[in-house]
Amino acid sequence: MARKKKHRSIVQEFDDYFGTGTLEDWQRLCRDVGLDGYYGSITQCRKALRTVHVNIRDLLDAVRQGQSPQRFANTAQLAAYTVNTGRFYPRWRIKEMGPVRALMRRIS
Structure with a gap:
């Protein structure tokens, strides 16, 4: 039960951070993971985020502390971490098409 509650709070925290899913929300996510440049559409943001390897829980911690999350060079390094x-x-x-989907990587 405690594990489900913990997962629910992580999901809620990300949903609260991300907002309603406007272009501005996607652009903020791109900035927060350390992507430079201008992304004029949600599709451009999604494509750019595919190149970023960050731990989602670390991202939330970093945003809360006003820092940048640790980025990994590839999926294997992220998986090991x-x-x-x-x-x-x-x-x-x-x-299905949300921001977490853009950041998720297959770990196992």
């Missing part, structure tokens, strides 16, 4: 730290985002809570 995530497994070692246990800082997973609940896969079953991913919305």
